[in-house]
Amino acid sequence: MSELAIPGMVPARTVAAAAAGDADALARIVDAHQLDMARLSLLVCGDPEMARDAVQAAWVIAWKRMSSVKEPERLRAWLMSVAANEARQMARRRRRFEVDHIDVASAGSSHGDPATRSGHVDLSIALRGLTTDDRTLLALRYVAGFDASEIGRSMGMSASGVRSRLSRLLARLRTELTDD
Numbered sequence: 001m002s003e004l005a006i007p008g009m010v011p012a013r014t015v016a017a018a019a020a021g022d023a024d025a026l027a028r029i030v031d032a033h034q035l036d037m038a039r040l041s042l043l044v045c046g047d048p049e050m051a052r053d054a055v056q057a058a059w060v061i062a063w064k065r066m067s068s069v070k071e072p073e074r075l076r077a078w079l080m081s082v083a084a085n086e087a088r089q090m091a092r093r094r095r096r097f098e099v100d101h102i103d104v105a106s107a108g109s110s111h112g113d114p115a116t117r118s119g120h121v122d123l124s125i126a127l128r129g130l131t132t133d134d135r136t137l138l139a140l141r142y143v144a145g146f147d148a149s150e151i152g153r154s155m156g157m158s159a160s161g162v163r164s165r166l167s168r169l170l171a172r173l174r175t176e177l178t179d180d
Contacts, residue, residue, distance in 0.1 A: 012072035019067040026063060033076060036144065037083035043139040044087035046128050050094065054087035061086070080144040081154040084136050091132040126176045134169055141166060 010029050017025035037058060041051035061082050069075055127135060133155070140146045140154060148159040148166075155162070 010072065010075055015066065015069055015072040015075055018063075019069065026066070029062075029075070029079075030059060033079050036076070037079060040080055040139045040143040041083050041087035043127070043143055044084055044132065044136045045091040045094075046124075046135070047091075047094075050090050051087060054090050055083055057090075058083040058086045077144070077146065077150055077154075080140065080146070084140055084144070084154065087139075088132050088136045091135075123173075123177065126173055129176075130169070134165075137162065137165060138169060 010032050014025045014028050018029055034055065037055045038051060041054040041058075042048060045051055045054060058079070062079055065082075069078055127138075130138070137151060137155065140151045146154065148162040151157070151162045152159045157165070
């Protein structure tokens with residue numbers, strides 16, 4: 001039976017080779033996990049360019065710290081946590097230096113925005129209204145597929161705290177998306 005039985009699962013020997021500096025092994029790991037890390041990063045930071053930068057930074061960290069992965073079957077979870085942390089840090093840095101732009105010509109007018117005009121809130125707008133940590137929590141749960149204990153380890157929270165916060169976040173999003 002092949003070691004690569006589960007889609008996205010990288011054989012332990014490939015992880016060990018990457019940890020030893022094998023660039024080809026790292027390339028196989030990147031092929032297996034790049035898309036998931038990009039999806040997660042995009043949800044966390046909300047900007048495609050920033051998400052690409054976050055994933056690139058995550059791969060640099062992963063390459064340097066690959067030898068710290070003691071359980072190869074946990075590689076995906078570790079990589080997703082690294083990507084989430086990089087995306088969260090980049091989003092926080094951007095927010096510190098970001099200046100809001102107010103279009104005076106359209107202030108007070110809802111003619112330009114179809115979501116506002118129709119009175120419905122789009123999911124992407126609702127997600128942008130969340131904090132970076134809240135988007136990270138949602139991304140780890142619904143993009144990475146982490147359970148509460150895995151999210152807790154990644155974000156420094158208890159599993160019950162994760163479940164409680166997720167419940168509040170989902171209730172908030174439901175309310176925002178169903179308000180007419």
